[in-house]
Amino acid sequence: MNENSHHYIPQHLRIAAGLRMTLRWKNKESVADISRETGISRSHLYILEKKYLDDPTMEVEERPGRPRIYDEHTERRIVRQINKDPFESASCIVKDINTGMEEEKKISTRTFYRIAHKKGLRSYRPYYRFDLTPDHIEARLTYALNYQNKDMRFWKNVLFADEIKLRLGDKDTRKRVRRLRGHRKDLRLTVRLRKTYGAGIMFWGCFSWRGVGTLIPVEGSINGDRYAELLENVIPQTKRNLNMPSPYLLQDKASVHMTQRVFEARTNLNIKSLENYPANSPDLNPIEELWSFWKSKVMAREPKTLQQLQTYALQEWTNLPLEKLRRFIKRLPNTLKEVVSMNGEYTHY
Numbered sequence: 035m036n037e038n039s040h041h042y043i044p045q046h047l048r049i050a051a052g053l054r055m056t057l058r059w060k061n062k063e064s065v066a067d068i069s070r071e072t073g074i075s076r077s078h079l080y081i082l083e084k085k086y087l088d089d090p091t092m093e094v095e096e097r098p099g100r101p102r103i104y105d106e107h108t109e110r111r112i113v114r115q116i117n118k119d120p121f122e123s124a125s126c127i128v129k130d131i132n133t134g135m136e137e138e139k140k141i142s143t144r145t146f147y148r149i150a151h152k153k154g155l156r157s158y159r160p161y162y163r164f165d166l167t168p169d170h171i172e173a174r175l176t177y178a179l180n181y182q183n184k185d186m187r188f189w190k191n192v193l194f195a196d197e198i199k200l201r202l203g204d205k206d207t208r209k210r211v212r213r214l215r216g217h218r219k220d221l222r223l224t225v226r227l228r229k230t231y232g233a234g235i236m237f238w239g240c241f242s243w244r245g246v247g248t249l250i251p252v253e254g255s256i257n258g259d260r261y262a263e264l265l266e267n268v269i270p271q272t273k274r275n276l277n278m279p280s281p282y283l284l285q286d287k288a289s290v291h292m293t294q295r296v297f298e299a300r301t302n303l304n305i306k307s308l309e310n311y312p313a314n315s316p317d318l319n320p321i322e323e324l325w326s327f328w329k330s331k332v333m334a335r336e337p338k339t340l341q342q343l344q345t346y347a348l349q350e351w352t353n354l355p356l357e358k359l360r361r362f363i364k365r366l367p368n369t370l371k372e373v374v375s376m377n378g379e380y381t382h383y
Contacts, residue, residue, distance in 0.1 A: 120211045120222070246354055
């Protein structure tokens with residue numbers, strides 16, 4: 035919705051918009067053109083057209099209803115409360131403001147929303163940031179500079195791989211933060227990504243432009259030798275299924291991925307590794323987006339046992355749509371360019 039649709043439109047602009055709407059056929063203008071130029075939503079333009087035809091003066095009529103009970107002091111107090119704790123819920127803020135206030139001056143949650151929106155403080159899902167040290171930032175920038183100009187012919191020959199722990203009871207808490215537009219990555223308004231623990235199953239998987247590889251449940255802990263054996267067992271069949279005789283393998287810098295035994299296995303399997311992949315950079319591996327999409331599908335089926343969790347996980351993995359996989363990979367060149375423009379800092383991942 036356009037910004038102006040949330041605010042009062044001056045009378046002369048309402049008249050001008052209403053007149054343009056009535057003359058749009060004669061002037062060969064579309065409603066979309068008028069909306070784009072005036073900043074008024076198309077649905078509201080139709081309302082203005084009808085009002086103009088009824089009354090060309092577009093005078094504001096007296097409206098019945100309860101008079102406004104809040105003043106500028108209340109507005110400022112609401113803004114201060116939001117700025118004090120942007121993650122606090124609307125009901126908690128309203129309860130705090132109404133404490134000790136005369137009954138006739140208490141505000142409702144609806145009034146709170148109206149004031150917050152008026153001040154541009156809308157509720158969004160928070161940005162979850164991963165911790166970046168100066169060394170991480172430098173490594174990210176170097177990597178992005180090396181690969182930002184690679185076209186899709188290159189990325190189509192890459193296997194994106196990783197492990198993930200899927201846990202029973204994993205849920206989206208729907209945490210919200212109230213902030214101004216454009217302040218998504220302000221550190222005070224973001225949430226740190228933290229490792230969680232609980233009953234679950236570790237999976238290893240990979241995918242490419244051509245589809246998904248085999249999803250492997252991993253029992254117990256994994257070391258370099260076990261990881262090398264996993265690659266030796268899975269990669270040959272994956273290469274045949276996806277018609278990738280000599281692919282690159284993109285994976286993070288977990289210690290089990292960097293052992294001499296794993297290096298020898300990759301060499302024997304004729305898979306190359308992308309050089310200098312930076313640590314702590316999930317935004318640079320499209321499989322992280324795939325994990326998120328896949329996990330939402332699995333958890334939507336509400337598994338109750340670990341056996342159900344594994345069954346649903348394997349089923350949903352084979353049902354992942356190819357168009358979705360390719361969309362994740364298509365975003366990668368733009369993400370690398372954004373890393374360069376941000377000098378290695380956070381992206382919109």
